[in-house]
Structure formats: structure tokens, C-alpha cells
Amino acid sequence: MTVDVLTAERASAELPSWYPPWARSVAEQYFSGTASVFVLTGNTYDLVPLVDPNADGAADYGSVSDFLAEQLFGRWDLVLHYDLGRGLRSFAGRSEKRLKDMVALATRRIGDLSTVKNDPAIVIGLLDLLVRDNVMAPPEKRLRIGILINQASFLFPAGEPGRTSFAASGMLVTLLNWATSTHVKHLEMACVLIDERRSDVSDRVTGNPHVATVEVPLPAEGERLLRAGRAALIAAGMPRKKALKAGKCNASSRNLSRPTTITTRKSCLKSLRRQPPMAERVISPTFGMWE
Numbered sequence: 001m002t003v004d005v006l007t008a009e010r011a012s013a014e015l016p017s018w019y020p021p022w023a024r025s026v027a028e029q030y031f032s033g034t035a036s037v038f039v040l041t042g043n044t045y046d047l048v049p050l051v052d053p054n055a056d057g058a059a060d061y062g063s064v065s066d067f068l069a070e071q072l073f074g075r076w077d078l079v080l081h082y083d084l085g086r087g088l089r090s091f092a093g094r095s096e097k098r099l100k101d102m103v104a105l106a107t108r109r110i111g112d113l114s115t116v117k118n119d120p121a122i123v124i125g126l127l128d129l130l131v132r133d134n135v136m137a138p139p140e141k142r143l144r145i146g147i148l149i150n151q152a153s154f155l156f157p158a159g160e161p162g163r164t165s166f167a168a169s170g171m172l173v174t175l176l177n178w179a180t181s182t183h184v185k186h187l188e189m190a191c192v193l194i195d196e197r198r199s200d201v202s203d204r205v206t207g208n209p210h211v212a213t214v215e216v217p218l219p220a221e222g223e224r225l226l227r228a229g230r231a232a233l234i235a236a237g238m239p240r241k242k243a244l245k246a247g248k249c250n251a252s253s254r255n256l257s258r259p260t261t262i263t264t265r266k267s268c269l270k271s272l273r274r275q276p277p278m279a280e281r282v283i284s285p286t287f288g289m290w291e
Contacts, residue, residue, distance in 0.1 A: 018052045022216045023072060030190055035212035037179035037191045039152070039205060040064060041198040042215040050093070062093070064194055064216065065148050069093040073146035076188065078105050080127070083150040087118040088126070091148060109133070109143070120155050121167040128174050135183045144188035152193035153200035172204060179210040 015027055022040065029035045047061035050070055062070075069079045070093035079102065081091035090102035090113065106113055110130055116123065127147060134142055149155060156172055157164070164172075178184050178191055195201050198213060206213045 016052065018049065018054060019071070020048060020216075022214050023067065025214050026192070026212070027072060029212045029214075033185050035179070035210060036181075036185045036189060037175065037193070037205075037211045039193045039195070039198070039201060039211060039213040040216055041195055041201070041206075041213065043218050044194050044196050044216050046216070046219070065091065065150060066093050068146065068148060068192060070095075073144075073190070076144035076146050078102055078109075078143055079146040079148065080106070081148045081150065082123055082127075084118070084120070084154050085151075088113050088116050088123050105143070120171060124155075124171045124174050128177075131178060131184065131189065134187065134189065135181075142187060146189075147191040148194065149191070150194045152195040153197070156193070156202045156205050158200055158202055172202060175205065176208060176210075179208060 015024055019027075026038055026040075029038070044064050046064075048064060048067045050060045050062045050066055065081060069081075069091050073079050074093075079091045080088060082088045090099060090106050092099035092102050103113075110116075110126055116126065130145065134145060137143075155168075156175065157168075175191070193201065193205070198206055198215075205211055
């Protein structure tokens with residue numbers, strides 16, 4: 001799939017139905033050519049499903065960065081992750097083989113990342129060289145590159161550029177150059193900044209028309225109950241498939257004022273009583289809440 005032939009409507013239709021709305025928004029704006037630089041704000045510390053949560057036997061959750069690396073950028077050649085704590089590194093999610101391939105590729109195209117000094121100006125400079133080399137490369141040698149910058153407000157803090165250091169202003173201009181470049185938008189490259197509070201990130205970034213700022217919302221009550229229920233039942237020793245079904249029952253029976261809900265809840269509790277005693281005690285039979 002390339003951005004030249006894949007429209008936003010088609011991209012939206014081809015995305016898995018279980019993708020969260022914020023991920024669909026990122027994909028639609030990317031494939032439409034609207035933006036190649038994104039800022040994710042809001043509930044960025046929460047865990048998100050890495051696989052279809054409704055599939056039998058699947059209940060794997062990870063960070064927003066994990067989701068981006070494994071799903072939205074899951075088929076890309078190189079995903080790089082940077083934050084001030086851990087420095088620049090290849091990032092492939094849970095796949096060890098893909099990580100090894102990325103490390104080897106990054107070493108050939110950038111150098112040994114373990115030797116790169118953890119200085120934001122140096123790292124952004126290296127990434128800019130990678131972006132420019134990829135733009136100038138022949139089509140057959142171009143890479144599909146995703147760049148994830150976590151805790152982005154420490155690199156691009158709110159405030160007037162004139163009050164920041166020369167290096168900080170240079171990093172900001174470099175990022176905006178990526179965002180406004182038509183060459184970058186026409187290649188399979190994207191940069192995602194992640195930070196909890198939009199107000200902490202420079203408004204020169206979040207307010208730029210070429211940068212797409214997308215909010216990651218808090219999960220709805222039913223989704224929170226579903227997650228907690230599954231995790232509690234699995235921890236209590238219930239088989240994963242039964243935990244998925246029981247967790248869904250508990251989430252749907254939150255409101256006890258409806259007769260149909262009471263019936264659903266009774267059937268769920270009846271099925272749970274056949275499980276080990278530990279699993280039975282996970283649910284409060286009075287309030288229908290996960291404890």
C-alpha cells in the first residue's frame with residue numbers, strides 16, 4: 001500500500017474494526033496526505049489492546065508506542081523510538097526477529113545507536129539526516145520509517161522560541177520542516193510525538209496546520225470494566241477464553257436496574273460458580289463491580 005493510491009476512505013475501510021478511534025484518525029490523516037507529523041495527547045499512559053480484544057484467546061495490552069510499532073507501523077522497515085531517559089533505539093514491539101532486523105538496518109543507515117550520545121540536538125540532527133537521505137534515495141532504496149518521540153514536551157516545551165536555547169529552537173524548526181515538506185508527505189514516513197498534556201507542548205507544533213494533534217480519550221466505563229474483569233479472572237486462574245467471555249458479561253451487567261441485565265448477570269454468575277473458588281470471589285455479587 002502506498003500513499004499515492006490509497007485514499008483516506010479506503011484506508012479507513014481496510015483498518016481492523018477493533019482499532020481505537022484515535023488510531024483510525026491518525027491513519028486517515030496520514031493516508032490522505034494531510035499530515036506526516038502527529039501529536040498524541042490525553043490518555044497516553046493507559047494500556048491499549050495490541051490485538052483484537054474480542055478474539056478468543058487474545059487479551060494482550062501495551063503502551064501507545066507498542067500499538068503504533070506493532071499495528072500502524074507494523075509492516076514498516078524501521079521504527080525508531082526516542083525519549084530523554086532511554087535515548088534513541090530501534091522499536092519493534094514484541095517481535096524479537098523484527099527488532100534484530102531493525103537494529104541491523106539502523107546500523108547500516110545511521111550507525112550503532114548504542115553509541116549515539118543522548119543529546120536531543122544530536123539525535124534530532126541524526127534523524128534529520130535519515131529523513132533527508134530517504135527523500136533523496138532512489139525509489140527502490142527508500143525505507144518506510146516511523147519515528148516515535150515520547151514525553152515530547154521535554155524536547156519541544158511550550159514557550160516562545162526566542163526564550164529557548166539555540167539548540168532547542170533548531171530542533172523545533174527541524175520538526176516543522178518535516179511537517180511542511182511535501183516530499184516527506186509523499187513517502188511512507190511519519191513522526192509521532194506523544195505527551196499527556198497538549199498545553200505542555202509548544203504551540204508552534206500543536207498549532208501548525210501541517211501537524212495533526214489527536215487526543216487519546218479515556219476509555220468508556222464498559223471498556224474499563226471489561227479490561228479489569230478479564231485481567232482479574234486470568235490472574236485468578238480462570239482459562240483465558242472463559243475469562244474473556246466472563247469479563248464481557250460483567251461489563252454488560254453494570255446497571256442492575258434493568259430486568260434484562262439482572263437475567264444476564266445471573267447467567268454469568270451461574271457460569272462463574274463452576275470455576276475455582278478464587279475466580280468466584282473476583283466479582284462482588286451485590287454491586288456487579290470488579291473489586
